Structures are given as C-alpha cells and as structure tokens.
Amino acid sequence: MAKSNILARTGNEAMAEAMRQVNPDVVAAYPITPATEIVQIFASFVADGLVDTEFVPVESEHSAMSACIGAASAGGRVMTGTSSQGLALMAEMLYIAAGLRLPIVLSDVNRALSSPINIHCDHSDTMMVRDSGWIQIFSENAQEAYDNMVQAVKIAEAVKLPVVVTTDGFIISHGMERIEILDDAEVKKFIGDYKPEHYLLNFEKPITVGALDLTDYYFEHKRQEIEAMKASTPVIIAVGSEFGKKTGRSYGLFEKYKMEDAEAVMIAMGSTAGTAKVKIDELRAKGLKAGLLKPRVFRPFPKEEIADALKGAKAVAVMDRSDSMNAQEGPLCLEVKAALYDKAANKPVLNYVYGLGGREIKPEDIGTVFDDLFEASKGKEKPGVSYLGVRE
Amino acid sequence: MAEKTKKIKKPGWKELPEADLIIGGGTALEFKTGDWRSERPVHIPEKCINCLTCWAYCPDSAVIVKEGKVVGFNYDYCKGCGICMHECPVKGKAIKMVPERDAKTETRK
Structure with missing residues (x-):
C-alpha cells in the first residue's frame, strides 16, 4: 500500500x-x-x-x-x-x-x-x-x-x-x-x-x-x-x-452496508447514505435486520448486480433526492424496479422522494422509513411513493 | 447512380471508427456532393452557342468545358439547382432540367 x-x-x-x-x-x-x-x-x-x-x-x-x-x-x-x-x-x-x-x-x-x-x-x-x-x-x-x-x-x-x-x-x-x-x-x-x-x-x-x-x-x-x-x-x-x-479503500459499483442478512434494505446515494448507516447501526443494536445499498455508479446502472444484491431483502426503500415529474416514482426507484422486474422479484419497493432543495434528512427520518419497511415486509400495505419531510 | 449506391455495403457499428471520427486528411475529395439532386441539367449541343454563361454561373463548377466548348456536366458535384438552365441566353434554352428518375433515358453524352 x-x-x-x-x-x-x-x-x-x-x-x-x-x-x-x-x-x-x-x-x-x-x-x-x-x-x-x-x-x-x-x-x-x-x-x-x-x-x-x-x-x-x-x-x-x-x-x-x-x-x-x-x-x-x-x-x-x-x-x-x-x-x-x-x-x-x-x-x-x-x-x-x-x-x-x-x-x-x-x-x-x-x-x-x-x-x-x-x-x-x-x-x-x-x-x-x-x-x-x-x-x-x-x-x-x-x-x-x-x-x-x-x-x-x-x-x-x-x-x-x-x-x-x-x-x-x-x-x-x-x-x-x-x-x-x-x-x-x-x-x-x-x-x-x-x-x-x-x-x-x-x-x-x-x-x-x-x-x-x-x-x-x-x-x-x-x-x-x-x-x-x-x-x-x-x-x-x-x-x-x-x-x-x-x-486500502476499494470501490465497486455500489457499497453494501450490513446487507448479509438484511430484511429491510434502504437504497440511497450520496451523503444520505452516511446518515442511513448511523440509523442502521442503531437498529442493528436492537436486533433489527436493516441494511443499506449505496449505489456509487448511477450510469452505467448496475442493474443485474443490484437485483442480485436485493435477493434476500423482504422490503426495499428507494430514496430519491429528485423527482422525475412523471407523477410516478423518482429516477432511482424506476431503475431499481426495472432491475427487480427482470428477476421476477416481487417484493414491496417503497419510494421516498426526500431532501428537495436541501431539506434536511435526519436519522429520525431514516427511522420512519425503516418502520415502514418492517411493516411492509410483514405484509402491511404502504404507499408506493411518499414525500419524506414535506409539510402537509 | 441510384443503382450504384445500392450495391455499396455500408460499414456496421463494429467496423466504423469510434466517435464519428473521419481518419485521414483531405477526405472531402472523396465526398460526392451531388448525390441529393432531384433534377439534372442536360446539355443540348445542337442549340448551344458556347457562350459559357452557364460555366460562369454554376455555383459548383460542375459545367465541363473542353477547348472552349461545353461538353456536359459533372454529376458527382452538380446539385441540380438549375441556375445554368435559367441563365442560358439561347432562345428555347440549350440546357434542360430532367427529373433524376427519368435521367437514365434522357441523359445525353
């Protein structure tokens, strides 16, 4: 080295x-x-x-x-x-x-x-x-x-x-x-x-x-x-x-954080991944199987690799820090869903559009997403797209 | 001409130079700029007075002149604009414009 x-x-x-x-x-x-x-x-x-x-x-x-x-x-x-x-x-x-x-x-x-x-x-x-x-x-x-x-x-x-x-x-x-x-x-x-x-x-x-x-x-x-x-x-x-x-710092297409046995998986890019890791550590300390997949490379999109990495997940939350203005999911979520479709992986994928214009995202916010994920993994119906942190 | 183009096998994406590059210099020489013509001028020597007005006006220098006489057109570069025909001072015109689709039968040497 x-x-x-x-x-x-x-x-x-x-x-x-x-x-x-x-x-x-x-x-x-x-x-x-x-x-x-x-x-x-x-x-x-x-x-x-x-x-x-x-x-x-x-x-x-x-x-x-x-x-x-x-x-x-x-x-x-x-x-x-x-x-x-x-x-x-x-x-x-x-x-x-x-x-x-x-x-x-x-x-x-x-x-x-x-x-x-x-x-x-x-x-x-x-x-x-x-x-x-x-x-x-x-x-x-x-x-x-x-x-x-x-x-x-x-x-x-x-x-x-x-x-x-x-x-x-x-x-x-x-x-x-x-x-x-x-x-x-x-x-x-x-x-x-x-x-x-x-x-x-x-x-x-x-x-x-x-x-x-x-x-x-x-x-x-x-x-x-x-x-x-x-x-x-x-x-x-x-x-x-x-x-x-x-x-000593190796890089791939994405980083897997505590993904080995994770049932509730968050996908987040950029600085939010760091915030998510803090929350995941807390959840893990309580015995909850939470994990993070952090795409590093968005283009080319690592479609098959991400689908494979999500095999064990029971529910997935995709964090989008932008909106496609398509009246549907954000851009990252659409890519992830397309990847899962090709593997016929039918599991709840929840989309959270968050942090627009610099709106802060805190560990508590990440916590509410994981609450949703654990409920969704037990079969509870959740909204497909949520706008996290916006005032109603 | 149309027949000729059909026979050329164009290179596939694996054969072409990357990035839309054209390798080598002076390649404009290989480019025949007259391939999109819809009408071509045809010379009528019987009527021509060889005043060379067409030669002077042609924007593509496509009028072929030999020993002071108009002998025809260079169809590799003639774009079929018809300026030669328009400017021809001869009564009844010594140049006529012929649609490309009829050119094979109409073109005279």
Missing part, C-alpha cells in the same frame, strides 16, 4: 486537491455556488505554479464545456467543475462530449434546479443529464469525492467516455472532514500518461472531428457509445480494486 497523507479538507477542497495531483492540460470553468471553490482553488494552484494547466476562465458553463471539448479533441487531459444551473446550461455540450467520446472529467456539486431558485442540495441536476452518455459516480463524503476524482480520470480514458463525479452541495462540498490523500507521485503513477489514439494536434495522422452524421451513420455511432457504456462496468470495477490495493 502507498503512503497516505492525512488532511482536513472540505469536499470542494478535496476535489481541487485531486485535480492538482492529476495536473490536467486544460481546465475551463465558470463559477457557480456551491461548486465555485473547486475551480477557484484550482485557479490559485495555476497562479502559484503548482500545476502546468492552461486555465480558461469562460463566460458561461456552455462555453466551459465547449472549451473542454475543444481541448480534449486537441488531445489534452481535461477537467472542469460546476453545479445545478451550470450543468443545465452545459447540457447541450455534455451530449457532444459523450458523442465525441472525449474523456473529460467533471466535478458536479449536486444542487437543486430552479425554479424556485435554491442553492442547496438535491440530485435534480445530475439526474437531468442522466441520459447524456456520461458515466455518473456519486460520493458519500469528501474522502470518496477525492478518491472518485482520481479514479474517474483513469476510467474515462480507458473507455473513452466522460465522467461526472458528484458530491452533495454544502453537505459534502462545504463540510470539513479528515481525509487521506496519496502522494502526488502516486496519483501520477496511478493515472499514467494520457495517450489518445487520435487527436487534432497530431499532424502526422490528421482527423476530422464532429462530421455531419445523418440517417446513414448516426445510429451506428450511437450503438458504439452504448457499447462503451456497457463495457465501462468491468473497467470501473477494475480501477476501483486497483485503487483499493494502493489505498
């Missing part, structure tokens, strides 16, 4: 630290709360000469992602960061980055989308672009934010797909934690040099990027992109385990 350095860092600082160690060729970014600090801190690394990066301050997030696409097409290792409205403004370019198969890494600090205007955490921004072709990795805390950023570079370049790493706005981004980071040289060794097969600045092997692709070829290129997303699963697992060998 490699030596680790113990630091006190917020989520934003942890992500900026990872970016410093990656030392990308280009960072193009525009500030937005609560992600501003990531690129602000990074800009000071550039000013202080700690990185070799060409930093491009742009006039909007649309331009930020456009500049990232240009730089990545040219052959550079490229990173950026944003949040909420910024990610929404990038949406058009996010699809282009994925379609052009550019391994850009983006840190997204999850924040509610307007309207009403709000700067606090929910997952509606990341969920809005869930079909854009980006690999999506969620972090539970600042440590995972750092670890995921480092791994994201390696994953993106291996599968030629862009990766977004998320943290929860303010909860993680501005909360200070004890984190462990690798030595700069270790990160450098882990990610290796970036050697794209084709790039615009290679004058020996000229290419055309972004050619018009009508009825004759578009479908074939999209099929390639779908295949890349499928093929990313084993890469994500391999990179997570290699990272584990270096740091």
Whole structure:
C-alpha cells in the first residue's frame, strides 16, 4: 500500500486537491455556488505554479464545456467543475462530449434546479443529464469525492467516455472532514500518461472531428457509445480494486452496508447514505435486520448486480433526492424496479422522494422509513411513493 | 447512380471508427456532393452557342468545358439547382432540367 497523507479538507477542497495531483492540460470553468471553490482553488494552484494547466476562465458553463471539448479533441487531459444551473446550461455540450467520446472529467456539486431558485442540495441536476452518455459516480463524503476524482480520470480514458463525479452541495462540498490523500507521485503513477489514439494536434495522422452524421451513420455511432457504456462496468470495477490495493479503500459499483442478512434494505446515494448507516447501526443494536445499498455508479446502472444484491431483502426503500415529474416514482426507484422486474422479484419497493432543495434528512427520518419497511415486509400495505419531510 | 449506391455495403457499428471520427486528411475529395439532386441539367449541343454563361454561373463548377466548348456536366458535384438552365441566353434554352428518375433515358453524352 502507498503512503497516505492525512488532511482536513472540505469536499470542494478535496476535489481541487485531486485535480492538482492529476495536473490536467486544460481546465475551463465558470463559477457557480456551491461548486465555485473547486475551480477557484484550482485557479490559485495555476497562479502559484503548482500545476502546468492552461486555465480558461469562460463566460458561461456552455462555453466551459465547449472549451473542454475543444481541448480534449486537441488531445489534452481535461477537467472542469460546476453545479445545478451550470450543468443545465452545459447540457447541450455534455451530449457532444459523450458523442465525441472525449474523456473529460467533471466535478458536479449536486444542487437543486430552479425554479424556485435554491442553492442547496438535491440530485435534480445530475439526474437531468442522466441520459447524456456520461458515466455518473456519486460520493458519500469528501474522502470518496477525492478518491472518485482520481479514479474517474483513469476510467474515462480507458473507455473513452466522460465522467461526472458528484458530491452533495454544502453537505459534502462545504463540510470539513479528515481525509487521506496519496502522494502526488502516486496519483501520477496511478493515472499514467494520457495517450489518445487520435487527436487534432497530431499532424502526422490528421482527423476530422464532429462530421455531419445523418440517417446513414448516426445510429451506428450511437450503438458504439452504448457499447462503451456497457463495457465501462468491468473497467470501473477494475480501477476501483486497483485503487483499493494502493489505498486500502476499494470501490465497486455500489457499497453494501450490513446487507448479509438484511430484511429491510434502504437504497440511497450520496451523503444520505452516511446518515442511513448511523440509523442502521442503531437498529442493528436492537436486533433489527436493516441494511443499506449505496449505489456509487448511477450510469452505467448496475442493474443485474443490484437485483442480485436485493435477493434476500423482504422490503426495499428507494430514496430519491429528485423527482422525475412523471407523477410516478423518482429516477432511482424506476431503475431499481426495472432491475427487480427482470428477476421476477416481487417484493414491496417503497419510494421516498426526500431532501428537495436541501431539506434536511435526519436519522429520525431514516427511522420512519425503516418502520415502514418492517411493516411492509410483514405484509402491511404502504404507499408506493411518499414525500419524506414535506409539510402537509 | 441510384443503382450504384445500392450495391455499396455500408460499414456496421463494429467496423466504423469510434466517435464519428473521419481518419485521414483531405477526405472531402472523396465526398460526392451531388448525390441529393432531384433534377439534372442536360446539355443540348445542337442549340448551344458556347457562350459559357452557364460555366460562369454554376455555383459548383460542375459545367465541363473542353477547348472552349461545353461538353456536359459533372454529376458527382452538380446539385441540380438549375441556375445554368435559367441563365442560358439561347432562345428555347440549350440546357434542360430532367427529373433524376427519368435521367437514365434522357441523359445525353
């Protein structure tokens, strides 16, 4: 195992630290709360000469992602960061980055989308672009934010797909934690040099990027992109385990917490998973068989793996920190239900839409969900979708 | 032309370069821009006075001139806009526009 350095860092600082160690060729970014600090801190690394990066301050997030696409097409290792409205403004370019198969890494600090205007955490921004072709990795805390950023570079370049790493706005981004980071040289060794097969600045092997692709070829290129997303699963697992060998912190597609004999299982992403663990420990102390499944990778969605992990569960609660506005379940719940349907697993799956616009979720709230789950597992009828923490 | 296109087997997704890349330089040369034409100009040499007005006006440089005389059109690049026919000063026109579906029988060399 490699030596680790113990630091006190917020989520934003942890992500900026990872970016410093990656030392990308280009960072193009525009500030937005609560992600501003990531690129602000990074800009000071550039000013202080700690990185070799060409930093491009742009006039909007649309331009930020456009500049990232240009730089990545040219052959550079490229990173950026944003949040909420910024990610929404990038949406058009996010699809282009994925379609052009550019391994850009983006840190997204999850924040509610307007309207009403709000700067606090929910997952509606990341969920809005869930079909854009980006690999999506969620972090539970600042440590995972750092670890995921480092791994994201390696994953993106291996599968030629862009990766977004998320943290929860303010909860993680501005909360200070004890984190462990690798030595700069270790990160450098882990990610290796970036050697794209084709790039615009290679004058020996000229290419055309972004050619018009009508009825004759578009479908074939999209099929390639779908295949890349499928093929990313084993890469994500391999990179997570290699990272584990270096740091002692292994990563997979999702984390299982006290799942072995769990009858009531909660599925939650991001910082809420930490709150759930606290409650589950309490419930376990009382002899109740509660467990947590924390999806780390939302795109690609680990459908079969999650269905397998839920085999022993008698009732499942899926926590959605965003709503699909489909008058049904939230996005995470729909994916989980689809996974269970294919395994013909007929068990109560309760959906809880919670925490919109940064509404707090406390261990007591998690407790009420588990109360529901234990009742549902005994056959009691429960509502399919509940809005946890909203005032009636 | 339509017949020719049918015979070309287009590459499947496993064969195509990734990311919509076109590998190599100068590939625009291989691209025949006239493949979406719905009408083609046909030259009528008996009426032509070889004033070369069509040659001067053609936006795709698709009028073929040899030794000062119009000899035909380059259908790889002619988009069938009809400007040549429109500008032809000859009474009764030395160029006529023919629908592509009838072109096989109507085209003269």
